[in-house]
Amino acid sequence: MRKDKLSERDVCTKFITPALQEAGWDIMSQVREEVSFTEGQILVNGNKVTRKKSKRADYMLYPKNHPNLPIALIEAKKNTKPLGGGMQQVLEYAEMLDVPFVYSSNGDGFVEHDRTVTDGKRERILTLDEFPSSEGLWERYCLWKGINEEQEQIIAQPYYVDASGKSPRYYQRIAINRTIEAAANGQDRILLIMATGTGKTYTSFQIIWRLWKSKVKKRILFLADRNILIDQTMTNDFNPFDDKMTKIKKRQIDKSYEIYLALYQGVSGEEDWKNVYKQFSPDFFDLVIIDECHRGSAKADSAWREILEYFHSATQIGLTATPKETKDVSNIDYFGEPVYTYSLKQGIEDGFLAPYKVIRFNLDRDLDGWRPEQGKRDKFGYEIHDRVYNQRDFDRKIVLEKRTELVAKKVTEYLKKTGRFQKTIVFCVDVDHAERMRSALINENADLYSRNHKYIMCIVGDNKEGKASLDEFIDPESTYPVIATTSKLMTTGVDAQTTKLIVLDRHINSMTEFKQIIGRGTRVNEEYDKYFFTIMDFRNVTNLFADPGFDGNPVKVYEPGKDDPISSPDDMDTNPDNEIIKEKESNYKPYVDDVDVHVSVERQQFYGPDGKLITESLKDYTKKTVREEYRSLDDFIQKWDEAEKKETIIQELLEQGIPLDALQEEVGVEYDIFDLICHVAFDQKPLTRSERAKNAQQDTYFDQYGEKARRVINALLNRYAEGGIEDIESMEVLRIAPFTQIGSPMEIIKVFNGKQKYLETVHQLKKRIYSA
Structure with a gap:
């Protein structure tokens, strides 16, 4: 077979691997092929979780007697590609993997890129028989690093x-x-x-x-x-x-x-x-x-x-x-x-850490402040000092009990919508606030609390029962506790792998502490279906995501010898196992139970492809992002029509950072992804899935099919109307009702005279769904 007709794998087998053997590399112990080194970033669309493709090196080479240290990468391409056609891709991998010697090959030879060269020629072309030996590369590596025999x-x-x-x-x-x-x-x-x-x-x-x-x-x-x-x-x-x-x-x-x-x-x-x-x-x-x-x-x-x-x-x-x-x-x-x-950003991009979304609440009393009328007394009869109380005062200097109740109500509404047994941590101002939040959550979840009193626990340093439940909370196999209210005890060092909801209801001034709190949700645990987490923010704490210091490299600002050092809040508690409340003021904290509190603004924000929260409106972001990828409506429709599986386009949209499930909630859950994009990005009037299914059902093309086949086609259209195009693109749909009432997957495929004919029918079905 001609060289230019060979596949990439054939180029590896027939040319690259033999060149390595000829150079003295031991293929069994020193050469690894097709090495995946990331998991693939997690993409979330409603209840469906997918991943981007993992990053994979075609060849990873190790020097003799150094199994810990990959020293070279090779990117292989078809012979129709240039010799150095894979260099830019493999250089990105080399930087990630900290590998010094990088090669690209199409089977004719190699382009070598030496990352150890700082002043001189970094790249050169090698013939197939000029590939460096293991000893040669190790010698260059040791010279670069200054490594001696010891x-x-x-x-x-x-x-x-x-x-x-x-x-x-x-x-x-x-x-x-x-x-x-x-x-x-x-x-x-x-x-x-x-x-x-x-x-x-x-x-x-x-x-x-x-x-x-x-x-x-x-x-x-x-x-x-x-x-x-x-x-x-x-x-x-x-x-x-x-x-x-x-x-x-x-x-x-x-x-x-x-x-x-x-x-x-x-x-x-x-x-x-x-x-x-x-x-x-x-x-x-x-x-x-x-x-x-x-x-x-x-x-x-x-x-x-x-x-x-x-x-x-x-x-x-x-x-x-x-x-x-x-x-x-x-x-x-x-x-x-x-x-x-x-960093966290790198971990999320690689798929080792969980992405997140943010739901921000602005409460009217937080925005406008609250001033007691003259002579106003709290629930215990103590007079309230006349001043304007704001968000920073609530729960620290004064308690608006209905504010606590509203937070508990919103948390419970979210859990009832998404799953009431998601491990949840609610971060409060102090121990008193954590105890009151526990009480408010019990009132909102009386049904589950009555089944097991550990459904909601206050886990703080000076509460023996709650603190004793910490081990159970972080154990993935333990159902209870489900909701933990806390102050500072759980901000760091708590390996709660299955935490899916973090609630922020206290101010956080320290970037260190904020990062630690967010870290409570970043772990992925596939066994327990933990792929992402949600942050509910009632105090505008997530503004810290926009700070360059959140995911950047640390910058030294230390000024030794300062007479009046400034401590950040997480320095105050030097013994986190024994939570100490340090009140700056010994004044009584009023408890007010007759002041109403309401949500003024509720807004969702999502993790973008650049590692930052998408702060513009969802529609504006979608329109901008789609139009960067597709020049016109016709261009988008053409790509959609050409895609053998529409799920491919949907995956690409998710990879571009468009939260399609949230877009459906905002525009209309009755619309197909195709209609959502056409409507939001190109101002087209959308059709509902039911309307599209009805139009396709009336198409005369399907008159040629027999009665049993028509039943299958109608069931596919009904499934599309209910769930979307991805449902009918998978043959797994044949394993659920109502298809199981028609026959087994094998029997259904026989009705269409084989798998290929069945797939062709689905193709024609999709074509008519989107013909309008």
């Missing part, structure tokens, strides 16, 4: 692989490798930034494992700020350390272990804290890992920092999803610039 032994230490074969995701691999390389090069302060839900603890374990196994670090201390985190870590990710590992408890120090885990508070929480960690010599630990290092360890004058400075000779690695950079607190000042950052 450091190479550290870098070569393999990951821990369990019985299931689990290995690090691509971004975890980069984080681990960069940290190992930094440690091997003698860097003693290292910062990693990884979004909540991306596996920081697992990444920590692999870093420790490789440094420990290579005997570079023999005694390691892992510090976290939650007891539950320590226990989960020991049971799950750190389990392979087994009897080499221990948890430091107060006044129970055993120096025979190699891996130590401890609470910050466990070694610094009481007056005799120095007696705990000073039982170890300053050089006892070779490595200290600080989880959630944005908290107390970021403050130069904190007791936690004193622990780190005591063990100053150890390599110290800080991990956080939310680095803190304020005038008096700095992670960068202590740890240095991050060696790697993996």
Whole structure:
């Protein structure tokens, strides 16, 4: 067969793979083909969830004895394409994967792009027999990185692989490798930034494992700020350390272990804290890992920092999803610039994290404020101070009980519409507000609460019953509690994988705290149908999404030596396991029960393809986006008609960030996607699905079919009228009523004289549906 007639796979098999073998690459151990390294971004349309295609490298090459480190990528193309036709695509992959040597080939040779070259010729053309050897690329890599033989032994230490074969995701691999390389090069302060839900603890374990196994670090201390985190870590990710590992408890120090885990508070929480960690010599630990290092360890004058400075000779690695950079607190000042950052935006684009939508409520009393009439008294008879109270005052300085009831009502309405057993966290101003919110939600959900009193729980630091239910709330297998009201206890470190609704009913001034709260919903759990989450915002908190600092790299603004340091709210509570309410004012907080509160504005916002919320009107965004892709109505109709499956066009619209389910709700659920787009983007009068189905039903083309076939055709049209075009494009529709009453899928297909004839009938059916 002529070379220009070969498929892309044939080009790989006949030319690229033999060229690698000829260059000395071991195909079995050093070469991986068709490697998918992302999951594919999650796209949500109503109750249907799909994914974009995952990103996939045609070839990923590993140097000898270095299974942790992909060193080269090859993108293959058909021979009809230019030699370097795949270079731009594979360069994007190489940047994501942190791979230095990049190749494109159409079977005639290779174009090489050397990302290690900073001053000189980066690209060159190679013949098939000039592809570099594994040793040659490794030598160039070591020269670039400045790696000597001793450091190479550290870098070569393999990951821990369990019985299931689990290995690090691509971004975890980069984080681990960069940290190992930094440690091997003698860097003693290292910062990693990884979004909540991306596996920081697992990444920590692999870093420790490789440094420990290579005997570079023999005694390691892992510090976290939650007891539950320590226990989960020991049971799950750190389990392979087994009897080499221990948890430091107060006044129970055993120096025979190699891996130590401890609470910050466990070694610094009481007056005799120095007696705990000073039982170890300053050089006892070779490595200290600080989880959630944005908290107390970021403050130069904190007791936690004193622990780190005591063990100053150890390599110290800080991990956080939310680095803190304020005038008096700095992670960068202590740890240095991050060696790697993996953001929420990247996680959502890759499909490892869940996207979100926002429902914002503006309440009339929040917008206009409220001033009591002269002599006004609260429900307990105390006189209310005469002033204008605004949104920031509510629940902190004054309570409008009907405001709390309205929030509970709106939350319940949403849950009744979308599913009443979705794990929900309601963030409140303080413990008092969390308790009152719990009561208001019970009144709105009396039916489910009467079945199980744990349906709604207040989970705060000073409530033993609620706090004891935290483990049950975060357990995906536990149905109850369903709704948790809280203040600060659940803002960080709570691995609630199935949380689908986050309710914000308190002001958040700290970007760090905001990121932590949003992180409660970002985990994906396919087993429990958790692919996305919703944020209900009653305090305009989600304005912070527009702040460049939300998903950008941290900028150092630390000003050491300030006489009057400014603390952000999440610095106030240094012991999140023991929530402390610090009132700035000791004045009585009035409780007002006779002031009505109403919703003035309710608006949905959606996660856009650029990683930002779509803030313009849904119709305007749809019109602009569609017209960027399709020049005219005729162009759109032509593409729609040409699509073998209309679902392909629907998928493309979703990938462009158009929330089609919300658009249907706004314009009319009775309209087809085709009519929605024609109407919103090109100002055409829409037809309902029922009207289109009726028109198609009257078409004389189907008169040629027998009675049983006509029954199937009519059932397909009815199905289209009810659900849309995607329903009839799938043959799975034949497995449900009313088709099952006509016959089995095989029997129905026989009525049309085979599968091909059935599919042709569906094609003709779609053609007539859209002929108007």
